[in-house]
Amino acid sequence: MSFPEEQVILVDANDLEIGRAEKMEAHIQGWLHRAFSIFLFNSNNELLLHRRADHKYHSAGLWTNTCCSHPRPGEMIRDAADRRLFEEMGIKTPITKLFHFTYRAELEGGLTEHEFDHVFIGRFDGVPLPNPNEVSNWKYLDIPTIRKELALEPYRYTSWFRICFDEAINRAGFNL
DSSP states (O other): OOOTTOEEEEEOTTOOEEEEEEHHHHHHHTOOEEEEEEEEEOTTOOEEEEEEOTTOSSSTTOEEOSEEEOOOTTOOHHHHHHHHHHHHHOOOOOEEEEEEEEEEEEOGGGOEEEEEEEEEEEEOOSOOOOOTTTEEEEEEEOHHHHHHHHHHOGGGBOHHHHHHHHHHHHHTTOOO
């Protein structure tokens, strides 16, 4: 659910801040806003995935990367990624920015996800402690299995994950 005080940072094509908007309004209007995605791998090079909670306002019940969210106004993207990784998955671990990309995806309920997405990578071998308001399930999965599932059942995964998965894997050095 979205609350009025939840704002996103509106940006231009170069990720320069041009304003702020209530999160739901940004998704209704399809305005470009700043976001981040985190990919954590264990020592077996398996990706930690999570299934979004069933009550999320979009992409509910879909599998996605370890963590994804938006920075708060005035918050640095790296600080937001660290904060949200702990809030969403109960994890504190070093992460490194890999790349960024921009995408636009039409979602259910007339919503549009239009993000300038900063992608981070890290290592984690533990058991996450997910926030049940955000996450309904989690699992570690190897890259070949993820690729197979994305090819056979892409509808089980979020739009942003389907868009950036291959680039994240390649930039992370997993050319499988």
